[in-house]
Amino acid sequence: MPEIPMSTKLDRYHVPLIIYSPMLNKAEKFSAVSSHFDIAPTLTAWLKYNYGLAMPNINTWLGTG
Known part of the structure; x- marks a missing residue:
């Protein structure tokens, strides 16, 4: 890949x-x-708090949302 x-x-x-x-x-x-x-953590947190999406307490993503 050429240097950008x-x-x-x-x-x-x-x-x-x-x-x-x-x-x-x-x-x-x-x-x-x-x-x-x-x-992913941001979208699922939004779905959880606005639409009651059930989420486990422990997850595997690296971001914090």
């Missing part, structure tokens, strides 16, 4: 995450640094 020009070492791992919903009215950019490790 980077302004910082973090640029190597920069992967955009696109979220689509017909309910969104405008595009939004989040400046927080997050990881793909956070996607």
Whole structure:
């Protein structure tokens, strides 16, 4: 793989995450640094607290949500 020009070492791992919903009215950019490790725990925590999704107390993901 050819070397990708980077302004910082973090640029190597920069992967955009696109979220689509017909309910969104405008595009939004989040400046927080997050990881793909956070996607599953965040979505399941949202489902748990908003819709009562049953979740075990112990899980195997690396992110915190």
